[in-house]
Amino acid sequence: MNSLWPSMRLLVRRCRIQILAWLLPLWALVASTAPSYEDVYPSLAEREMLVGAMRDSPGTRILYGILPTPGTIGQLVQWETGTYLVWCSGLMSILLTCRMMRGDEDTGLVEISRGTGVGRWVGFWAPVFVVWGTTALLGAGISGVMLAERSTVEELTVSGSLAFGASITITGWGFAALTALICQLGRDLTQARGTAIGAFGVMFGLRVAADDRDGLSWLRWVTPIGWRDIVQPFTDDSWAPVIICTLAALGILGIAGLAFGKRELLSGYLPDRTMSTRRWRVHGFTGLWVRLARSGFLGWGAGIGALAALFGAMTGSFTDMLAPDSPTKVWVDKMADGSAVKQLMTLLTTMTVLLVASAAVRRANTLAQEEREGLVELEIATGMSRARRYWVHLGLVVLEAIMLTGIAAGSLAWVTSSQLTTDHAVARAAVFVLTQIPGVLAAIGLAMAIVGLVPRLASVMWVVIGWSLFAQSFGGLVDLPDWARDLSIVGHCLDVVGDPEWVPLAVQAGIAIASLLVGFFGFSRRDVGS
């Protein structure tokens, strides 16, 4: 374990931006939720209908789990916001562990550091300690925020706040341990990360099964996503599960450590199924791009389709709660305009399209990544023109985004049709998604502009995505000015009734075209790979 502490410091230094990019927005999310609930639902009596509907809705049970009764502010926060925190804690742990443990091994950093005398086990324990420390910090911050808000939200308790933070922490620890094990199984970072995210999906499914069937409630112990529901923050505030789940995570780490001890550098236990070994007939860059991007498209398509279907399943119960003058209606009125169905569809399609935009931005940014890796230089050296490289890449990103949007629209409309058919719900499900394509194109355009001009700043585009999420989801709740809420790539669409509002879509289309051209100008003029 030679040089463990310096290695940990180096990891924190290298990943500090990423870590803060996760922690700060999540703490802000927690800080905004409890006061919002208090504002809209000051008393338990006003929450009664909401709580009943949320407990009965199959869609919300699948997404968030079972809302505990009687539905105090703390219980609502740990149920709704807590679900997002559980997911983010898990995904953060997965992505950080993969990057620090397997990513550094693949890029040769582990080899070079061991060449300086760093202990062999540092490559395993340094990432584990850093990620565990990060999730502990997340949990501590959550508890701190909740404790601070007790001065304005009376229903929050000390033990509940501490248990809430602890439950998010152990979720992160569980996923970090599981990912550490998967990193030993996978042959490289890509396989490890893909397997870990797939495992995240399986863990989510286990939690859903545990909530759905009484006889399967024990499954909550098997999945880190279910550990919060065992701790029951703001209900039972059980600390025994915190200790047991921590020990379970340590047990998984032990197994991961054994696997690490026996594994050769740059090897893995799983078979290599990344790509077939058959020889290709490649015709130009388009053919190559399609072959390389195929599996990623299938993964995103499946994920987006599933999420849209989940949202569709939630539509049946939501509109019951949005009766005129109900507290929920008052709250939702801050987030979207129009009838109950229109408001519901606006919120659901906004989230769906944001996921499509995230996939599109990620794909657009691969041009910057491939330039960094030297692959663009290789392609240009074979006789590909810069213009062709840029426009073919862009065209395929746009085509993929349109296809993903179609999948989202189809999935949401199809499932909605089984839950809700009043007030043009099904048509709105499809049209709201499809008419947000200009927003997705604007996101692609902005990403390509950054990649074309200053590729090392490609990750800045995630600030735009993050802002769009915040502005559309919470902008109304925190009384964001209209102009700030409109600065979003999602949330602007056409309705199936009334006069169409073309202006926002035209503006987004204009932004898309202008920024694509700026990106092309930059890419064709600047040095490649400098």
Added chain:
Amino acid sequence: MSEFQPIRVESLVKRFGSFTALDGLDLVVSPGEVHGFLGPNGAGKSTTIRVLLGLYRPDAGIVRVLGKDPAHESATINRQVSYIPGDVALWPNLTGGQVLDALAGLRGSRDEAREKELSELFDLDLSKKVRTYSKGNRQKVALVAALSAPTKLLILDEPTSGLDPLMEKVFTDQVRLLAERGRTVLLSSHILAEVQNLCSAVTIIKAGRVVEHGDLATLRRLSLTRVEMVADPSVLPQVTTELAESGIKATGDGTRLVIQVSTEQVPAVLGIAASHQIGQVTCEPASLEDLFLSHYQES
């Protein structure tokens, strides 16, 4: 200049912010020539090559590759150029064979028989994934792709990096074969033996400028002659003093004296050696290493 030159660079300037990487560089490569392009680390070799490929935009100067300006016609030019970069980057999840397929698909032309032949000569297993290859095997993939492509010009940046001596010989033989068939090669390398074996002309750059250029034979004639004497330790101090009186500097380790002089000074040195009856005297033109190191070292 009436003869067509595959590479012609005049007064090339390239800046990165306030740093001037190339400061009025000239480079001419004649048809069918294997031209060595040398310089210390950071001299500007890779920057020059990237300008030739159209990856970097020059700030000033004239650059022509196969008669065209790479800043505006790089795609047309590069279809006729085989390039091996200093750091070979390949798609990690493809096999070596799939990489060759991809590169051929991008280029739009291919000689599959030649690829097969070179793969066998380089002993390269094309069925393995790139990320399982050693550095040398990744280099071999790039070599097979470059040497087999039906192109007119080869630009090779440290092409034998990571190769074992056997494979280095295969590479040398193949480049010689290509040169005999009329292909033009620009070879950037730190392996002086390789340059000496293959190149008929060299350009040496330092700090973004040319410090030496010409055909190798001329350079070696114009360079210093190396004289080495082996004698009794009691004799050599006197010899050193007499050489110094003639303005000739000598270095030694007690029993051996090494002197580097111009051709005109050789008789004087030999005369001093003879006057002290030193029998073991070696006299030879300065090696390429001596020639290059005199430019590599800081002044």
